[in-house]
Amino acid sequence: MADTTQQRALDEFLKAIERRALRMTELATASRDEALDLVQDAMFGFVRHYADKPQADWAPLFYRVLDNRINDWYRRRQVRNRWIAPFLRAAEDDDDDPIVQAPDAADPGPLLRLAGSQAALALDGALRALPHRQRQAFLLRLWEGLDVAATAVAMRCSQGSVKTHLSRALTALRRALEDHQ
Amino acid sequence: MTESDRQAWVADARARLDESTQSLDAATLSRLNQARHAALATRSRGLRAWWLPAAGLATSCALVFALVSWYPSAQRAGPATPAHPAVSDAEIAADDGIEFYQDLEFYAWLDAQEQESGG
Numbered sequence: 001m002a003d004t005t006q007q008r009a010l011d012e013f014l015k016a017i018e019r020r021a022l023r024m025t026e027l028a029t030a031s032r033d034e035a036l037d038l039v040q041d042a043m044f045g046f047v048r049h050y051a052d053k054p055q056a057d058w059a060p061l062f063y064r065v066l067d068n069r070i071n072d073w074y075r076r077r078q079v080r081n082r083w084i085a086p087f088l089r090a091a092e093d094d095d096d097d098p099i100v101q102a103p104d105a106a107d108p109g110p111l112l113r114l115a116g117s118q119a120a121l122a123l124d125g126a127l128r129a130l131p132h133r134q135r136q137a138f139l140l141r142l143w144e145g146l147d148v149a150a151t152a153v154a155m156r157c158s159q160g161s162v163k164t165h166l167s168r169a170l171t172a173l174r175r176a177l178e179d180h181q
Numbered sequence: 182m183t184e185s186d187r188q189a190w191v192a193d194a195r196a197r198l199d200e201s202t203q204s205l206d207a208a209t210l211s212r213l214n215q216a217r218h219a220a221l222a223t224r225s226r227g228l229r230a231w232w233l234p235a236a237g238l239a240t241s242c243a244l245v246f247a248l249v250s251w252y253p254s255a256q257r258a259g260p261a262t263p264a265h266p267a268v269s270d271a272e273i274a275a276d277d278g279i280e281f282y283q284d285l286e287f288y289a290w291l292d293a294q295e296q297e298s299g300g
Contacts, residue, residue, distance in 0.1 A: 003225075007221060007224065007225060010221060010224070011217065011221055014217045014220065014221070015217060018213045018216075018217060019202035019203075019205060019213070020198075020202055022202075022205070022209070022213060023198065023201055023202055032209065036209065036212050036213070036216070039213070039216060040212075040216035040219070040220070043216055043217060043219075043220035044219070044220045044223060046220070047220045047221060047223060047224045048223065048224075051224055119197065120197050120200070123194055123197055123198075139198075142194070142195065143194075143195050170187075174190070
């Protein structure tokens with residue numbers, strides 16, 4: 001009986017958090033497929049390791065797992081870019097093809113795709129341009145609504161670092177979005 | 182920027198981000214749903230499987246107990262043709278009564294004579 005209640009609570013928690021988690025991950029990876037895979041991994045990791053923790057701790061712990069997955073993704077991409085990408089580029093024949101090199105006009109980014117506004121596009125671009133830690137501090141603290149201590153748990157850093165990252169993020173975002181205010 | 186401006190700006194950004202989550206396409210929502218159910222299924226499988234190690238341990242204990250109980254009795258039963266007769270000499274002698282014990286010296290002398298003549 002208690003297990004059923006716990007299972008239902010977990011389901012509701014994940015359902016409430018999954019869309020924001022996806023958007024945060026999508027802003028970090030700029031890829032919906034990658035973001036979906038990482039969110040799924042984070043759900044598995046969270047359920048496996050932290051489902052028995054108090055419910056009040058679930059949000060920071062889930063985002064901690066997700067942050068780990070995103071950091072792992074960055075590392076893999078860095079290794080790939082350093083060692084594998086030059087070989088892949090050398091093997092490709094269509095480097096000079098302007099059609100292949102052109103940005104994908106059909107995919108203007110999640111916020112514009114979803115909200116369809118110029119301001120949303122600007123916010124999307126400004127968030128993507130932020131360093132990962134600043135973006136996480138902004139999204140976890142001001143969007144997800146975690147307090148400073150919970151954000152520090154999720155980001156595995158001190159509360160002072162959270163405040164510093166958030167302050168820098170706000171400054172950068174305001175500067176980037178001045179024209180859209 | 183005043184504090185109220187800052188709060189208004191943050192609220193606006195939050196609203197735009199919320200709006201972006203409300204407009205996710207069906208395929209994405211389906212994948213999120215599948216991911217959530219798959220993650221929860223691992224937990225329920227884990228909960229259901231808690232008794233498996235206990236059952237394995239209980240079965241092993243029962244097997245060991247059965248083996249230990251059976252083995253000494255099997256050893257006691259011994260081979261089909263016993264090395265030692267089930268009825269000892271003393272029991273046979275007991276049938277002869279007190280005379281056997283009174284003539285023990287005679288039997289000992291007889292045995293010694295037989296050994297001398299045999300050796």
